[in-house]
Amino acid sequence: FSGADLADGSCAHPTIPGRVSPLLPANHVTMTKGTGLVHTAPAHGMEDYSVASHHQLPTDCLVDESGHFMEAAGPELKNKNVLEEGNEAVIKMLQAAGSLLKEEKYVHSYPYDWRTKKPMIIRPSKQWFVNTADVKTAAQDVLKKVKFVPTSAVNRMLEMLDRRTFWCISRQRCWGVP
Numbered sequence: 732f733s734g735a736d737l738a739d740g741s742c743a744h745p746t747i748p749g750r751v752s753p754l755l756p757a758n759h760v761t762m763t764k765g766t767g768l769v770h771t772a773p774a775h776g777m778e779d780y781s782v783a784s785h786h787q788l789p790t791d792c793l794v795d796e797s798g799h800f801m802e803a804a805g806p807e808l809k810n811k812n813v814l815e816e817g818n819e820a821v822i823k824m825l826q827a828a829g830s831l832l833k834e835e836k837y838v839h840s841y842p843y844d845w846r847t848k849k850p851m852i853i854r855p856s857k858q859w860f861v862n863t864a865d866v867k868t869a870a871q872d873v874l875k876k877v878k879f880v881p882t883s884a885v886n887r888m889l890e891m892l893d894r895r896t897f898w899c900i901s902r903q904r905c906w907g908v909p
Contacts, residue, residue: 741753755771799812874888
């Protein structure tokens with residue numbers, strides 16, 4: 732059968748009893764990178780978040796700031812590191828449920844932290860947003876008071892701020908903001 736035959740279908744969640752997962756089309760899922768069928772983790776990636784938002788799905792996050800499963804993931808996974816013993820626990824749960832079709836080693840292309848050289852897990856975070864025009868004006872006013880060396884650098888910075896469309900006040904770096 733073709734992938735289109737699966738449209739509007741659903742399947743039982745393999746590790747959360749009673750939870751049903753819809754089968755959804757997504758442009759970022761292709762046959763060139765595997766089967767073309769993948770899980771969706773709306774709280775852990777931009778493409779998945781976009782698909783979930785389009786279909787008005789919840790974006791539950793089951794992973795805490797340190798990369799460990801939270802209580803909502805279930806007692807079998809709670810407090811386990813996602814990339815370590817948590818991964819093994821999920822495989823065992825899938826085997827026990829008879830839901831594991833195939834297991835093989837795969838080198839995943841996680842984003843890496845340039846300082847620690849360890850993989851990062853993308854998580855959603857609460858943000859507060861302000862009027863970008865107010866932020867832009869305030870930032871430009873403050874920059875005009877800064878002594879730049881060389882002095883020509885201030886113009887480049889002001890031009891960059893003028894072109895900026897998105898602002899995130901907190902960079903959310905665990906080591907602080909320079």
